[in-house]
Amino acid sequence: MPFEPGDLVVLIDRRGGRHLLRLTEGKERIGKVGVVDTGSLIGQEDGTVIHIGSASLTALSPTVLDKVAAIHRKAQIILPRDAALIALHADVKAGDHVVEGGAGSGALSIVLLHLLRPGGRLVTYEVRADHAQVAQSNVERAGLCDNHEIHIGNIASDIAETDVDSTILDVPEPWEAVPACHEALAPGGRFVSYSPTIGQVEKTHEALKGYEMADIRTFEVLERELVVGKRGTRPSFEMLGHTGYITAARKLA
Amino acid sequence: MPFEPGDLVVLIDRRGGRHLLRLTEGKERIGKVGVVDTGSLIGQEDGTVIHIGSASLTALSPTVLDKVAAIHRKAQIILPRDAALIALHADVKAGDHVVEGGAGSGALSIVLLHLLRPGGRLVTYEVRADHAQVAQSNVERAGLCDNHEIHIGNIASDIAETDVDSTILDVPEPWEAVPACHEALAPGGRFVSYSPTIGQVEKTHEALKGYEMADIRTFEVLERELVVGKRGTRPSFEMLGHTGYITAARKLA
């Protein structure tokens, strides 16, 4: 289906950089690449190559991976692969009501919103106003803000929602938010927390056990690329040794 | 929300075994555990513990992880974590039209259906009639058959769909299905293949390059549990050393 006015499009440059834009009749500056007349893309097919000055860019309807790759970063983001596994353990699906503690740069929010639409709702609590603003702007640029609201506040003390399907934490002291999450969750609801250090995991387990949460489990995920090249196939030399531990649990009746 | 007539419920036994059942007024046999009067669950809360003979089981609204854990297996299944990452790279979301080659026991279908509902459609091609039947019955038991159809056939030669959002392969010779998948995909559509061996990956890469697919990439994922116990915290001794390689690519205009 050719691009239409109002569509969200990603431009992918030669180095794999992703730039999101909304098709209007106006012009928009794309990073260091130059200015693109967004109207000129209307009517073009998905995957069309366009030229801006000497640069060639591929215009595509953005996937969730493109949307995350295009965010403006403020500190380390949760990788899409971790976000997808967090969502799996939180059982996020269309229509879900999810509450998130810690906005980061919005990367996790984007993946969750991708999965809970249509009909679902994500509420994010973030203590730092600057992080909240960056996250909100990234969610908006990704075209996902209709199902999202973000509050300046600490999920551990400020969460107002009840009967939610899942609560998802990316905060420095997740164990402090366990009582509030337990209170907010519907019976059968899922709790998921993402933490880089082992001490955080231990304290969170202790808190979860105190609330008799079921199926408490922590795991880490390692992803390694397989390079298929002219000089032969081998695992990539480059690999992230660690991102964070994912802890999942479930509230019973 | 208390269970209502017609709801799908999972019963979790003491060893973590999962048993799916539909709430009617009838009785149903649960594996070796015994017979449950499904009507007696109506009006109970999510997470209620019930008793069958001397066994205690927890009754919950099933998550996608419960649904996969409850399937009747015919050979090795694709693990939910691999399925979630396949879905991430195929950008599966509500409303998508997805074609799958290879039914396995239906585990991957269940995760895909979980993500493309409401409004989406999954079509599965499977050459073996016995596998197709097991998969279909597992999808039905998981309450997801409304958005699914399964055909006895080889995706490489029999695929009839066009303009699909993604094609996903779990077949022994994925490279043979690349031409058909390329033809079936809409511009911008995603191709994902899952294969255990390196030779399969190499041949698939070669085929994808022949069709000028973009963003060709292969990776593997290792998951390791962190055991938080009384004797201290440590990674689990038990770990799967390998499941399969995930190869992703994208069709351009």
Place this chain on the structure above:
Amino acid sequence: MPFEPGDLVVLIDRRGGRHLLRLTEGKERIGKVGVVDTGSLIGQEDGTVIHIGSASLTALSPTVLDKVAAIHRKAQIILPRDAALIALHADVKAGDHVVEGGAGSGALSIVLLHLLRPGGRLVTYEVRADHAQVAQSNVERAGLCDNHEIHIGNIASDIAETDVDSTILDVPEPWEAVPACHEALAPGGRFVSYSPTIGQVEKTHEALKGYEMADIRTFEVLERELVVGKRGTRPSFEMLGHTGYITAARKLA
């Protein structure tokens, strides 16, 4: 060089089982396999296949890996790969004077003795008499007891050696042995500890810092087999998810 009287020989059975024996004129029982006349092996070449009843066994001059594989186990052993890396970080070489805390079943002792001969000396402290006896008997069967002595005692309180090249711990509370190890080590000497849990590592680091040990470092090692078979090449499905963390440090002047 053909086998001579007094040589140590390993017999490898069809399932890869290793049986060590010393060539004399006598007969020896080999596990469940049967009785072998050890004298009949004298004059045979390394790698000769012999027959005992219906079983075929390959007779070889044993490597250190054979010697470890042949030990009689009492509880979990330190794997040769971990032992080799412990030895690397302890800089074990011919002539070294090494003190070990915790005998296990003697697997680590065998690897250390293999590396510090000729001329070196390994002293092992083990609190449990039954473990000490098993370890000693395994070291003797491996033909390495000339350079070894084992004491019933706790390295943390009983170590009598001074000016040693390295101290190596496989004990439940390694941090308690840090003062004694620091005292026993020569300037420039190496401390290495092997522990399964993270809490053990943390307490050991704290103790090492208290003694201003240098180059404190902890790592874990994962080994994964690559299966090269008729059905293609792939990583092995079977893999140990964890063995233990290796912590290394060095005493300065």
Place this chain on the structure above:
Amino acid sequence: MPFEPGDLVVLIDRRGGRHLLRLTEGKERIGKVGVVDTGSLIGQEDGTVIHIGSASLTALSPTVLDKVAAIHRKAQIILPRDAALIALHADVKAGDHVVEGGAGSGALSIVLLHLLRPGGRLVTYEVRADHAQVAQSNVERAGLCDNHEIHIGNIASDIAETDVDSTILDVPEPWEAVPACHEALAPGGRFVSYSPTIGQVEKTHEALKGYEMADIRTFEVLERELVVGKRGTRPSFEMLGHTGYITAARKLA
């Protein structure tokens, strides 16, 4: 024991850089740090801190890890941990006669020489004269050249040794050297090859099977650091995703 004239000493700078020097009465330039009067170290204890201009350096008797860390690199080196496991599978010990194909920068030679002394002998074949020279100079600087000889040549065609304990390959086409290694090995001798790509492993397996070598096995090793810091304990974010596959086999009679 205080340093004596003729001793080999490593100076470790603040950033962990290693500089090897031999204690004479002369002066020597240490990288960018400055000039050290090596005679002034005689009589000092292991682990003494010395000052050159504004820099502080710790003077120590070098371990094999120091020796490898101090080599002048020409291209990628084999890491000490891989070298230690190669040596384990080649059963290298004092007195062994080892032939190596491919000198690299001498890192593997240094670890092998460390283990086969006293009494052993390492012969290295290297096709490139420039690599051979760098390796030789690194082995000499590490004080290990007495047991080493290096020839310009291809082990696959030029190996003159017979009845050797082990042959160890780090060459681009190891399968071509299998016949020569098989010929050179004593019965019971060990073959080990180190290769980054999977195709190299597959061809080497095929060649080894053609010579009926026993116990053919390939594995890879991943090492991950555990960071124990003020902000908590966690695996290191930095990790090498791949170095090379180690293939081991054994010659029978």
